[in-house]
Amino acid sequence: MSGLVSFFRRLEGPQTVGRGPAFWSLFAVVMMIALAYPLFSDGYTVGNTVYFFVWVFIALSLCLIWGYGGSLSFGQTAFFGIAGYGYGILTLNFGSAYGFTLVALVAAVAIAAFFAALLGYFMFFGRIAGVFLGIVTLAVTLMLERFMAQTAGPEWHIGSARLNGFNGMSAMPPLTIPWPGEPIVLFADVGLYYFVLGLLVFVYLALRILMNSSFGNVIVAIRENPERAEMLGYDVRKYQLITFVIGAALAGISGVLYTAWGQYITPSSMGMTAAALPLIWVAVGGRSDLTSTVVGTLVVLAAFQALTIYGSQYALVFMGVLLVLTVLIAPNGLVLGTMNWLGRLAARLSQRAG
């Protein structure tokens, strides 16, 4: 019992909104609905929901690096693309037997993280910060997009995997869990839904623990005042690099899941529009809070898709309007603003009652 209490305590702290029995009860209800939801829905809709979930990881990566760490990375899609292509290349070469797709998932994410470690070392130890960090990361993702777009010729292949230039790679196997008798293939419906949901909950809780730990304290301290953080004896560059690598791994998870979900990946997933969208989800939700980021991303994605039915131009205009409204009304994010308002309201009510 006391173990459970101390576990919940580690999930809570000044870096995350939501605490106490009320919040965790609500969390449990949402989890129950999420678990039961495929029973009351059709495969297509469930698959579509998975698609939304897939993007939450890259949103969380931005939440971590930008919202908590204060470094605006414009190029999280670079890691998304590297991991996505990595998964495609590995699985097209080695297939899906013996649980290899899961190995490919881990390996592809590791490749993205390794690439981020190299890039991050160059940036943070070269003291590139602020707007320059945004420019460098954006340049990297656009460069990767351009590079992959010109790999149409047959000479561009890695093993038996053709890169296919602008059209991208396709027909890689979905994630497959080895099982005695028949392996479980996670097609983009109920199977993948539970896998991604589980991963999402795990990542969300792990990040809550991380951000409320002493490591998280240092990360927000660096956002607030890097000089002061250094003058408390923290090696600021090291903390920034670690955060950047974790963020890249999260973006990489999105990339792999996206590739496995649709069984394709194209260079445009690293292009300008793709790079800008996660920034909007995170800014609208509330970049400095994990829960706000998750909720904001899912709501904005769902709204975007609903509007696309009437034409994608409306949807893009809607995104623009949403961003402007956020900046004007709740610069820290609409979801975060609402949650803080609810928190204050609850506090006032309980004060009056007590």
Add this chain to the structure above:
Amino acid sequence: MSLLELRKLNKHFGGLHVTNAVDLTLEAGEIHCLIGPNGAGKSTLFRLILGEHHPGSGDVLFAGENITALKSFARIRRGLSVKFQVPGVFKGLSVRQNLEIALQSRHRGRELEAEIDRLLVFLGLESEQAQSAGNLSHGQKQWLEIGMAISLKPSLLLLDEPTAGMSPEETHLTGEMVQRLNAGGMTVLAIEHDMAFVRQVAQRVTVLHLGQVFAQGSIDEIVADERVAAIYLGQAHA
């Protein structure tokens, strides 16, 4: 043994010679005040000691070790700590969290909480602990940053104008706190314009003028020095 030794420290900002062959030695256990007119190069000297600026030439020795090439965080870990001229608290975080970040590398769990509580009482900031540090008054921010600086239990504490924005009573309290810390073994180097504070705490005083060590001695010697009076008067006329 001397705790801090600056040897011929030179720093240029473009054509401006901000510190000019500065030699300064601090004995372990003393309270030393650094005074001088505005723009004399006092804060720059702190940044050279801390490794935020690197000298064009010269060396910084701390506890017998040449630390001139070390990064700031590594110098801090060797026992230096600073309160800057412009308080550098974490504005968006609560007062309590500010102290937690300063204390967490030395304490954990319950002990950490107890240590934060103790420091909050010491600083007189208990009732402000849940507030954002950015909402504090200027004087309170100074106190908070001093609290963060002493959390590291440094062997050398650097204070850049610790009493700016404080009332005479608060200034006196700050002086008493510095003396208490010193009695506990902490060496202190303080930049200060408030002569009442200097008189209260300083065991030795160094006057910096136009980037050079202009005079050094006890507070009485410095006050009696007509050349020192002249540079301050000169500034008052300017």
